[in-house]
Amino acid sequence: MITVENDAKTTGFDAACAAFYKRAIELLRQSEIPFLLGGAYGVCVYTGLARHTKDVDLFIRAVDLDRALGIFEKDGCRTEKTFPHWLAKVYLGQNVIDLIYAAGNGLGLVDDSWFTRGRDDELLGLPVKVMGPEEIIWMKAFVQERERFDGADIAHMIQSCAESIDWAYLRTRFGADWRVLLSFLVLFGYIYPSERQRVPAHLTHELTRLLAHEQIVPFHDRICRGTFLSRAQFLPDVNERGYNDARLEPRTTMTEKDIALWTAAIEKDNRSYLMGSCG
Numbered sequence: 001m002i003t004v005e006n007d008a009k010t011t012g013f014d015a016a017c018a019a020f021y022k023r024a025i026e027l028l029r030q031s032e033i034p035f036l037l038g039g040a041y042g043v044c045v046y047t048g049l050a051r052h053t054k055d056v057d058l059f060i061r062a063v064d065l066d067r068a069l070g071i072f073e074k075d076g077c078r079t080e081k082t083f084p085h086w087l088a089k090v091y092l093g094q095n096v097i098d099l100i101y102a103a104g105n106g107l108g109l110v111d112d113s114w115f116t117r118g119r120d121d122e123l124l125g126l127p128v129k130v131m132g133p134e135e136i137i138w139m140k141a142f143v144q145e146r147e148r149f150d151g152a153d154i155a156h157m158i159q160s161c162a163e164s165i166d167w168a169y170l171r172t173r174f175g176a177d178w179r180v181l182l183s184f185l186v187l188f189g190y191i192y193p194s195e196r197q198r199v200p201a202h203l204t205h206e207l208t209r210l211l212a213h214e215q216i217v218p219f220h221d222r223i224c225r226g227t228f229l230s231r232a233q234f235l236p237d238v239n240e241r242g243y244n245d246a247r248l249e250p251r252t253t254m255t256e257k258d259i260a261l262w263t264a265a266i267e268k269d270n271r272s273y274l275m276g277s278c279g
Contacts, residue, residue: 013124020095021056022124023075029126031071033064036110036118038100038131038139043153045121045130047160055096059110059131062101069099083265085258104262105142105228106247106254107177117166133161134170141180144229154184155191162198171203176251177228182207223249232266 013021028035037045039057044050060068065088069079078091086102102109117132131139137157140150158165174181185204189196224243226234238245247254254262 016093017095018124020092021097022126024056024058024072024090024097025123025126025128027071027075028058028060028068031067033060033068033071034115035060035129036114036131036135037121037123037128038136039098041123042131042136043157045119046133046136047156049156055098057098057100059100059114061110061112065099065101083258083262085254085262102253103139103142105231106252106258107142107228109253117169133157133165134173137165137170137184138173141174141184142228146230146233151184151187155188158184158188158199159192159195162195167200167203171206177225178207178210180229182211231262235263 025035036042036059037057038059040051041056065081069081069088069090072079072090076092079088080091081088083104085106086100086104088099088101090097090099100110114131114135115129117134118129119132121128121130137154140153140157143150171178171181182204185199185207188199222243223246224234224237225246226237227245227247237243245259246252247259248256
């Protein structure tokens with residue numbers, strides 16, 4: 001029988017929920033499957049801003065997914081590969097854990113580098129590792145749906161730990177998508193004008209120079225990268241207006257089948273999100 005410490009109250013979890021999460025962490029640790037906590041919990045660790053969530057996000061490597069699902073099934077849980085290109089779920093009653101092993105837009109897989117940058121923490125009396133701030137910012141930068149925009153989380157992350165962010169690594173993480181990073185740096189200076197100097201000047205100078213250069217260099221490929229930011233709001237561009245879907249670029253992990261499945265779930269997922277907050 002699982003016992004739950006009083007710190008379940010401070011996490012916002014009820015007793016059954018806390019017991020489920022604690023058991024999940026114990027199983028992964030016993031099986032030596034590395035994992036990182038992210039989502040709203042990760043933001044809370046760095047910013048101190050807590051909000052109750054309906055599930056917990058655990059980030060694992062794709063190569064560990066099938067073994068992890070097998071372990072949970074053997075322990076009596078129901079599992080599913082909800083969206084095979086990035087997300088699986090573990091259920092016990094009404095409680096859910098998200099197992100995330102890639103970006104939902106196909107831009108990257110969880111790899112070993114994520115674990116070298118994680119931060120040690122404790123949840124429900126157990127040692128855990130939290131995603132590094134750079135990965136949290138990168139993942140959340142591409143969540144720009146009509147019903148959910150994670151820009152406030154990014155602003156709070158920068159405001160809380162700008163000095164500990166590895167800015168060079170963050171720039172590398174965004175890579176060719178540097179305009180997305182620049183947009184959030186601009187917003188940070190707008191949101192917190194007295195703290196805009198906490199973002200390294202050399203980084204903003206580099207990105208604005210790139211921006212100026214691109215203004216004079218023609219780009220002829222008719223491509224829409226908006227689908228990296230929102231799976232719903234730019235569908236008319238790729239379905240009706242003749243733009244190519246950037247999610248099918250060679251650098252991504254998505255296929256046409258993945259996109260179709262991801263698109264078909266939009267209405268259901270929107271209803272689910274509006275019924276309760278998520279990480």
